[in-house]
Amino acid sequence: LRMAKADEYTLESVRESLIRQEDTIIFSFIERAKFPLNSLTYQQNYSSIPNFSGSLFDFILHQTENIQAKTGRYMNPEENPYEEKLSPPIVPHYNFPQFLHPAAASININKNIKKIYFNDILPLFIASGDDGNYAQTASNDLTILQAISKRIHYGKFVAETKFRKSPRDYEPLIRAKDREALMSLLVDKRVEEMVLKRVEKKAMVFGQEMSLDPNVKRKYKVDPSIVYSLYNKWIIPMTKDIEVEYLLRRLD
Numbered sequence: 001l002r003m004a005k006a007d008e009y010t011l012e013s014v015r016e017s018l019i020r021q022e023d024t025i026i027f028s029f030i031e032r033a034k035f036p037l038n039s040l041t042y043q044q045n046y047s048s049i050p051n052f053s054g055s056l057f058d059f060i061l062h063q064t065e066n067i068q069a070k071t072g073r074y075m076n077p078e079e080n081p082y083e084e085k086l087s088p089p090i091v092p093h094y095n096f097p098q099f100l101h102p103a104a105a106s107i108n109i110n111k112n113i114k115k116i117y118f119n120d121i122l123p124l125f126i127a128s129g130d131d132g133n134y135a136q137t138a139s140n141d142l143t144i145l146q147a148i149s150k151r152i153h154y155g156k157f158v159a160e161t162k163f164r165k166s167p168r169d170y171e172p173l174i175r176a177k178d179r180e181a182l183m184s185l186l187v188d189k190r191v192e193e194m195v196l197k198r199v200e201k202k203a204m205v206f207g208q209e210m211s212l213d214p215n216v217k218r219k220y221k222v223d224p225s226i227v228y229s230l231y232n233k234w235i236i237p238m239t240k241d242i243e244v245e246y247l248l249r250r251l252d
């Protein structure tokens, strides 16, 4: 992988990254789908972990993000943690390009992403049931949450490239705090339609059960039409919200 210099983020390179992140997101759902819902993973009163109040999932999230923070994950402006208080890095860190306006650091909607994931998204994908694999379930959930959080917050990078391309179009709308006008300026319906078609197709290709018998009806590990709605209902709209939030702070 090549190292990006600050001026190497372009609308094209950012879109390429979003396309590659689709693979990560879809594979993470395929992995989670090996397990049933395992609802005890999320129950506060089940885990009774010494010196910790929260569910087994909360514990895994807390511990995992802390070790990742200590080892430098959140030094990269492409990463946004779920936990609010994290340990500082204990390792020397790479000098990541500072492409974004500094106000970007104050934008983090992970609380909302987590809520939507557990309330709306997980029940769509996952069969009910319990097989006892709570630790594996929780780490798979966290992998999904980190992948969709990165994708959605990547809206900051998309917005910055758009702003740099046409500052004169964006500046008056930012000064007027006109969210709606900013939204219509940044939207590209043609690109959205391509994203939706592509993720549905990727879900078909990546998640199909392989049968050597040509007469067997295709089966998918995650339903491609649900991947389509995942993007249509949540991922793309939330990316656009991040773009608007970022632009509103772009001249601070």
Ligand SMILES: O=C(O)C(=O)C[C@]1(C(=O)O)C=C[C@@H](O)C=C1
Pocket: 015, 018, 158, 186, 187, 188, 189, 191, 192, 195, 235, 236, 237, 239, 240, 243
């Ligand atoms: O590619 C862009 O231009 C983006 O802003 C990203 C994105 C998306 O979330 O995929 C969001 C808004 C646009 O309408 C098109 C696509």
